[in-house]
Structure formats: structure tokens, C-alpha cells
């Protein structure tokens with residue numbers, strides 16, 4: 001059973017988090033043993049908390065965060081078109097393209113996805129409170145994930161409980177659709 005906050009969080013993103021496309025992010029590692037899916041849920045839930053606290057548009061902040069790393073590949077693997085370094089600068093553009101391809105994001109959601117790596121993406125800077133929240137939440141989570149702060153935390157247990165809920169809901173929906 002989810003906490004009250006996680007239930008409210010789910011109400012903003014359920015079409016995204018229950019989709020096959022977003023679930024694909026569970027196949028790729030982000031930092032350490034944390035998948036891209038777990039990372040985007042952590043960033044999205046952190047954005048939910050900050051957006052509520054700072055009277056921002058919670059729906060935009062949370063949905064943009066769920067889509068911010070929708071690049072759908074393993075960034076550690078070097079290919080002819082991509083290295084981990086070029087990934088750092090180019091993946092917001094890929095996430096925007098995939099968000100448009102698979103969902104119907106608003107212009108504001110797309111803008112916050114595009115600027116989430118700022119200041120590295122110098123010419124794509126945050127232009128709204130929600131965009132600023134995403135750049136902060138992403139850096140906060142990435143830092144905690146990269147330096148082991150997130151590993152055995154109560155926060156991770158909370159994020160994992162949402163991940164388990166999503167997987168169980170998907171499984172029961174698949175059974176019903178058979």
C-alpha cells in the first residue's frame with residue numbers, strides 16, 4: 001500500500017509510469033545499481049515535494065521529471081554516434097524527441113526536459129520555476145546515487161515501494177487484458 005503522498009504523486013503520472021515505454025528505462029543502469037527508471041521516479045518524487053513546497057505547478061514538474069531521461073539506451077556503452085561525454089550534452093534532446101514520439105507532453109513539460117542539464121547545456125537554461133526544480137532535483141538525486149547516500153536510505157525504500165506498486169499494477173492489468 002502506498003503512502004498518501006505517493007498516491008497523490010501517482011495520480012499525476014500514472015499514464016506514464018504504467019506505460020511500456022517508461023518501463024523500458026528499467027533495463028538501463030543510471031548510477032551504480034540504480035536503473036534509469038528508479039532514478040526518474042526519485043527525481044520526479046523529489047520534484048513533487050519541492051513543487052508543493054514552493055507553490056509551483058506540481059503536475060508539470062512531476063511529469064517533466066518522469067520524462068527527463070527518456071533517452072532509452074545504456075549511456076555507458078560507446079557507439080559510433082555516442083560516447084558517455086556526448087551523451088551528457090545530447091540526451092535532453094533525445095528525451096524530448098522520445099517524449100513527443102510516445103506521449104502527448106505539453107510545451108512547458110518539453111521545455112523543462114530540454115533544460116534539465118543546465119548549466120552544462122548553456123543555451124537551454126531553465127525559464128520556469130518547474131524547470132529550476134527539475135535541474136535541482138536531478139542534481140540532488142544524481143549526487144546521492146553516485147556517492148552511495150541513497151543506497152540504503154529510507155528514501156530509497158519509499159521509491160522502491162512505488163516501483164513495486166507500478167510493477168504489480170501492470171501485472172494485474174495484463175492479466176485482466178488476457
Ligand SMILES: [Fe+2]
Pocket residue numbers: 068069091116117
Ligand atoms: Fe539527464
Ligand SMILES: [Fe+2]
Pocket residue numbers: 039043068069138142
Ligand atoms: Fe536525470
